[in-house]
Amino acid sequence: MGTATMHGIQTIGTAFLIAIAVFLVFLPAVRHDFINLDDDSYVTENPHVATGLTCESVAWAFTSSHSANWHPITWLSHMLDVALFGLKPAGHHLTSVVLHAINAALVFVFLRAATGAFWSSVFTALFFGLHPLRVESVAWVAERKDVLCALFGLATLIAYVAYARRPGLRGYGVVAALFALGLLAKPMLVTWPCLLLLIDYWPLRRIEEASRARAAFGRSIRIVLEKLPLLAIAAAAATITYFAQRSAGAVVDAQSIPLPTRAGNAALSYARYLGKTFLPHPLAVPYPFDGDVITPLNVGAALLLIAAITAFALWAARRHPAIGIGWLWYLGLLVPVIGFVQVGSQAMADRYMYLPSIGLFMAIVWGMAAVAEGWTRETFGRGGGAVGRPATTEVGRPDTTQVGRPPIARERRLVAALGILALVACVIVTRTQLRHWRDSETLFRYALAVTRDNSVAHNNLGKQLMQRHLSPVLETQPDVSLDASVLDEAATHFAEAVRISPGNLDARNNLATVWLLQGRHEDAAREFARLLRVRHDDPALYVNYGATVMGLGENAAAIEAAQRALELDPGFEKATQLLNMARPAESESSPPDAPSSPAP
Numbered sequence: 291m292g293t294a295t296m297h298g299i300q301t302i303g304t305a306f307l308i309a310i311a312v313f314l315v316f317l318p319a320v321r322h323d324f325i326n327l328d329d330d331s332y333v334t335e336n337p338h339v340a341t342g343l344t345c346e347s348v349a350w351a352f353t354s355s356h357s358a359n360w361h362p363i364t365w366l367s368h369m370l371d372v373a374l375f376g377l378k379p380a381g382h383h384l385t386s387v388v389l390h391a392i393n394a395a396l397v398f399v400f401l402r403a404a405t406g407a408f409w410s411s412v413f414t415a416l417f418f419g420l421h422p423l424r425v426e427s428v429a430w431v432a433e434r435k436d437v438l439c440a441l442f443g444l445a446t447l448i449a450y451v452a453y454a455r456r457p458g459l460r461g462y463g464v465v466a467a468l469f470a471l472g473l474l475a476k477p478m479l480v481t482w483p484c485l486l487l488l489i490d491y492w493p494l495r496r497i498e499e500a501s502r503a504r505a506a507f508g509r510s511i512r513i514v515l516e517k518l519p520l521l522a523i524a525a526a527a528a529t530i531t532y533f534a535q536r537s538a539g540a541v542v543d544a545q546s547i548p549l550p551t552r553a554g555n556a557a558l559s560y561a562r563y564l565g566k567t568f569l570p571h572p573l574a575v576p577y578p579f580d581g582d583v584i585t586p587l588n589v590g591a592a593l594l595l596i597a598a599i600t601a602f603a604l605w606a607a608r609r610h611p612a613i614g615i616g617w618l619w620y621l622g623l624l625v626p627v628i629g630f631v632q633v634g635s636q637a638m639a640d641r642y643m644y645l646p647s648i649g650l651f652m653a654i655v656w657g658m659a660a661v662a663e664g665w666t667r668e669t670f671g672r673g674g675g676a677v678g679r680p681a682t683t684e685v686g687r688p689d690t691t692q693v694g695r696p697p698i699a700r701e702r703r704l705v706a707a708l709g710i711l712a713l714v715a716c717v718i719v720t721r722t723q724l725r726h727w728r729d730s731e732t733l734f735r736y737a738l739a740v741t742r743d744n745s746v747a748h749n750n751l752g753k754q755l756m757q758r759h760l761s762p763v764l765e766t767q768p769d770v771s772l773d774a775s776v777l778d779e780a781a782t783h784f785a786e787a788v789r790i791s792p793g794n795l796d797a798r799n800n801l802a803t804v805w806l807l808q809g810r811h812e813d814a815a816r817e818f819a820r821l822l823r824v825r826h827d828d829p830a831l832y833v834n835y836g837a838t839v840m841g842l843g844e845n846a847a848a849i850e851a852a853q854r855a856l857e858l859d860p861g862f863e864k865a866t867q868l869l870n871m872a873r874p875a876e877s878e879s880s881p882p883d884a885p886s887s888p889a890p
Contacts, residue, residue: 619649
């Protein structure tokens with residue numbers, strides 16, 4: 291059996307073991323419920339996804355900007371899950387866990403193929419796969435786009451390594467196709483062409499080899515120019531995504547959050563992501579945008595920290611390129627989600643670290659390996675990664691090119707032991723964090739315990755309280771009285787959400803709905819009427835308003851609201867029910883003309 295065959299068997303076997311380890315750690319997520327933050331609009335209450343894979347649903351996936359995103363591959367993934375598992379959450383969670391486990395294996399395969407370093411690749415893949423910051427992307431069904439995008443992104447890197455070693459149109463086509471699929475899952479890969487230039491420098495060393503060739507300038511230019519088609523694909527995806535998010539109102543305008551504030555938050559987020567990597571507690575969803583912490587002192591300290599680490603990484607990269615490349619990987623891949631273009635109200639999110647963390651772990655692992663081998667020795671920088679010439683030294687394998695110095699096995703064992711302890715700590719914290727994602731109530735109670743002024747958490751906890759106690763009453767036990775204390779608690783959370791964020795229209799709608807259930811019809815009617823001036827194209831809001839004014843005896847206004855809802859959504863069953871309840875019996879066969887303008 292040849293060396294290449296043995297190398298392939300070792301790589302495949304190790305990748306399989308890494309995937310199994312990650313799968314087992316995240317397996318408890320399969321027992322979790324859906325979360326009432328986006329899981330409803332993505333899966334449980336999305337009629338297009340709920341039909342499974344049909345011609346109509348596939349066409350919708352490629353033409354819709356639902357949920358402020360255009361990611362058809364992600365929609366197809368959810369539809370396939372519905373076709374296989376229905377709307378039971380276990381199967382949907384299982385798919386996400388499997389995809390994440392495969393991604394961890396792909397990280398190893400890429401690094402092993404590109405650098406030749408076995409143990410450093412193993413540790414990097416395990417840190418990526420087992421770290422607690424992965425929980426949000428894996429345990430949240432609506433974040434399927436993270437793990438799916440990463441699957442194609444990592445496959446792109448592996449294909450690119452093969453292309454770099456044997457350039458050709460077919461190989462480039464595979465790279466471009468995988469890259470496009472990743473963007474169709476989530477546009478997070480828009481900076482991928484720049485990342486390919488980084489790995490051209492190290493570990494592939496294509497730029498170094500080009501500089502030594504006779505036609506050095508021409509070859510270097512060609513390496514840059516070959517990224518242009520990929521940049522064009524990325525630009526198209528970024529443009530579509532921006533307009534999809536803007537049309538849905540997800541992009542925060544400059545008046546709400548000025549650019550200097552966004553820039554300050556970006557600097558703080560870079561530092562906070564580092565902190566969450568080394569001390570991943572507490573983790574929450576979401577992290578509220580807090581303008582009070584964006585002070586000149588805090589921003590200055592964050593910028594100083596980032597500048598110092600950048601200077602150190604670039605200095606260290608002279609002998610150990612993995613440190614510099616890994617750090618630039620981290621900085622660059624966070625750019626699309628760091629907040630210069632603010633989407634949503636969160637300051638940062640654990641899921642945004644899914645791909646950037648690979649570079650960070652690469653810098654840390656290769657850096658520690660360099661320390662173990664002796665900082666002054668050129669083991670992890672010069673010793674590998676050229677195209678077709680993998681690394682020759684790493685932790686656990688002595689560098690036979692160095693003479694005059696005894697092996698330093700003690701340092702290697704110490705670094706390996708520290709790495710194993712860190713992985714064990716990751717597993718413990720990850721399993722703990724997974725428990726917080728058991729259901730919506732558990733998740734948002736925890737979020738409120740570890741964050742402040744969290745409007746989203748208050749609103750979604752209130753929704754879960756209202757839903758948990760209201761559904762059985764309406765569906766199976768219509769004569770049972772509602773639990774007043776639960777409704778009071780839900781109302782408290784909704785009111786707090788509105789206090790924190792007066793522009794949170796969903797929280798205002800929910801608060802008015804609780805008032806309706808509590809019999810506070812006048813308060814509810816006033817709030818619904820105010821909301822209709824802003825959201826005059828929401829059929830559900832018209833139904834809520836109509837039900838409220840009908841409780842006040844204003845049947846004509848209820849009829850008008852129901853008709854307007856049916857104008858907006860002719861198949862809206864609740865609007866039809868409201869219309870039938872509000873109309874006099876003698877006029878049911880000939881409904882009045884729909885109003886020409888929205889209800890006030």
